[in-house]
Amino acid sequence: MFMNFRRVRKCKFLQIVFTCFILSALMLNWEQVDHHVVSHVKSYSYRYLINSYEFINHSFSISHEKATSIGNFPYLMDHKDTCRGQDVLLLLFIKTSPVHFLRRQVIRSTWGNQTYINRELGVIVKVVFVMGIQPNGGRAIQKQLQTEDQIHRDLVQQAFLDTFHNLTLKLLLQFRWAHANCAHARFVMSADDDVFVHVPNLVRELQVLSNQGVADLWIGHVHRGAPPNRRKDSKYYMPFQIYQWSSYPDYTAGAGYVVSADVAAKIYQATLSLNASFHIDDVFMGICAITVGVSPQQHVYFSGEGKAPYHPCIFEKMITSHGHVDDVRYLWKVATAPEVNGISSGFFGQLYCTAVKIKLLCFPYFLNSYSCKAAFS
Incomplete structure (x- = not known):
């Protein structure tokens, strides 16, 4: 007791x-x-x-002259003939930093290998790396970039500082360059250089959509009802003076999204009348879209800010996964292995992969990657 x-x-x-x-x-x-x-x-x-986001047209609208002056920087490297005379399924922009030489090289030898895509997948995908100037980079880095571009001819660079707060300038660069040099591409994609893109899966999906004559397409990992960050210690800090409202328009994570050609044209037109000094690029994309009547559509196999789990049942339908630098070659090898194709075919294969994906995606093991809905698709 x-x-x-x-x-x-x-x-x-x-x-x-x-x-x-x-x-x-x-x-x-x-x-x-x-x-x-x-x-x-x-x-x-x-x-x-x-x-209701009707306020956006009024609060962000500026004159055509002012809008076009934002982002009107001279090109230091450019390739206007990249798409000329070719039936381009996808124009794939990769947002990169001038100093990320190794990342670009790895992408060129894996998921961004244009020769592989054309030979194995039978389509034309044009990969373009977009960037500004490295802050305090000096002539040495610029000389390295010029040497790199002489070999690969896939760099497009404008004379603005390549910083986080200038990401919207990269968005302007992408859509304005696409309009001027590759407007006939059926789809346009924007991706970060630490994103893994399962190009075979993406191409197959885009071919189906193209054959269906899809329009008003904007797919990715959608953020709905996201609040502005009012904390001054955050890099995403949004002053009340710039954005007074409680919620951003819907937008897709800037890490990777795809639009159809008609949406790319509409976004380009929107950039000619909106104030692009708003520094959060993916939110600015949402602002552009809502002014031209375009809405983002959730795709369960586009990652947000998180990595997708490694498993053949995931690889079979994977489109993008974020946060990859050192493991890109390995992921490319295992994600495109022959045994991945059809792993969920048949009753037992489907049952197995559904169970695996429920375990991986419906519990908080992999935050901000694929939603639980992906387990049933």
Whole structure:
């Protein structure tokens, strides 16, 4: 009896200590927790109850002259004849930093290998690396870039500083360059240089969509009802003076998305009348889209900011996965292996892969990659 009483007292003591610890942690971080909860409640309320973004046309509209002056930087490297006279299925822009020489080389030898795509997949995909100038890079880096471009002829560079706050200038560069030099491409894709793109899967899907004559296509990992970040210590900080509202328009993660040719043309037109000094490029894409009546469509196999799990059942339908630098060659090898094709065919194959994907995707092991819905598609 005495031992039981001591055990009870010990358990109660530990419970009190644990409770105090939790309450202390909440009190110390309450401002951050409260801010996060309140901002998301306000954002979703605005998105799903009010659901009106008519203000954008008025608040971001500027004159044609001012709009075209933003992003009107001279080209340091350009290849205007990249698409000329060719039936281009996909124009694939890769946003890269001038110093990411190795990343570009790995992409050229794996998922961005244009010779492989043409030979094995029977289509023309044009890969273009877009960039600005390396801050404090000096002549040495620029000389290396020129040497790289003489070999591969796939760099397009404008004379703006290549920084996070200039990412919207890269968006302008992509859509304006596409309009001027490759408007006949049936699809346009934008991707970061740390994204893995399963090009065979993507090409097969785009061929089906092209044969169906698809229009108004904008697919990717969609963010709906996202609140502006008001924390000054975040690189995504959005001052109230620039964006006063509680919710951003719907947009796809900038890591990787695809639009059809007609949407690319509409976005280009939007950039000629909107203030592109807004520095978050994927949100600015959403602002452009809503002004021209285009809505993003969720594709369950486009990753957000997270890596997709490694498994043949995932590889079979994978389109993009984010956060790959050192493992691109390995992932390309295993994701395109012959045994991946048809792994979910037949009743038992489908049952097996569904069970695997439920385990991998429906529990929080791989955050911000594929949604649980992907397990049933």
